[in-house]
Amino acid sequence: MNMKNTMIRNSVFLSGILLGILLIFILIINFFSHNSCAKIIFVNKKDGNFSIENRKISSKKYSAEYIDYLVDDFLLGAVSPELKSFFTKNAKRKNSYMTNGDVYLDFNSLTFNECENVLKGLNILNRTIRINKKIKSFFLSADGTFYKYIGNYGSLVNGIGNDSVFTENNIYIDN
Numbered sequence: 001m002n003m004k005n006t007m008i009r010n011s012v013f014l015s016g017i018l019l020g021i022l023l024i025f026i027l028i029i030n031f032f033s034h035n036s037c038a039k040i041i042f043v044n045k046k047d048g049n050f051s052i053e054n055r056k057i058s059s060k061k062y063s064a065e066y067i068d069y070l071v072d073d074f075l076l077g078a079v080s081p082e083l084k085s086f087f088t089k090n091a092k093r094k095n096s097y098m099t100n101g102d103v104y105l106d107f108n109s110l111t112f113n114e115c116e117n118v119l120k121g122l123n124i125l126n127r128t129i130r131i132n133k134k135i136k137s138f139f140l141s142a143d144g145t146f147y148k149y150i151g152n153y154g155s156l157v158n159g160i161g162n163d164s165v166f167t168e169n170n171i172y173i174d175n
Contacts, residue, residue, distance in 0.1 A: 036061045040074050041128045042083035043120070050124070051083050067103055067133060068096055074128050075111070086121035088114040094143070101136035103129065109142045 038057045041050050057069045071093045077085040091111040097104050115121045122140075129138060140147045 036066065038070050038073065038132045041124045042078040042085055045082055045084050053078055053080060053083065061133065064098055067098060068093065070129065070132055071096065071105060074125060086116040086124070087111060090114055103135050103138035105138060106141040106144060112142060
């Protein structure tokens with residue numbers, strides 16, 4: 001009986017040690033993984049309010065490629081059937097880079113030409129980038145040509161600032 005209790009105790013002790021090692025191993029892998037959680041904004045089809053989907057981005061938040069993955073995921077659209085994006089499946093990020101806190105995004109021309117509502121789409125893109133990454137401003141281009149204006153609206157020469165809001169009357173307002 002005493003030997004049986006000793007064997008059970010040793011077995012429980014060994015199981016605890018193995019479980020602890022497994023837990024430490026999982027934590028180490030999680031710490032060194034290259035995934036970040038991003039919040040991507042879409043519009044709720046029922047009430048028109050903004051809703052957030054959380055996505056795993058296969059890049060660390062502080063890396064230069066984080067914006068690429070973030071914008072690409074944004075353009076893919078919502079996973080949830082209750083949410084929608086204003087951009088079509090033809091919307092593509094062609095290139096991007098970041099320097100001194102400014103982000104430069106180049107899209108194909110279909111990104112804006114086929115957008116259901118460019119004003120809302122740009123507002124959502126602006127907010128999605130800003131809730132995930134601290135930047136000064138971002139600049140838009142299509143097929144390599146930077147936008148100085150969108151339609152007959154205000155200047156975009158200085159990029160899209162933190163407080164920029166696109167409206168029907170003035171697409172660029174810096175409050």
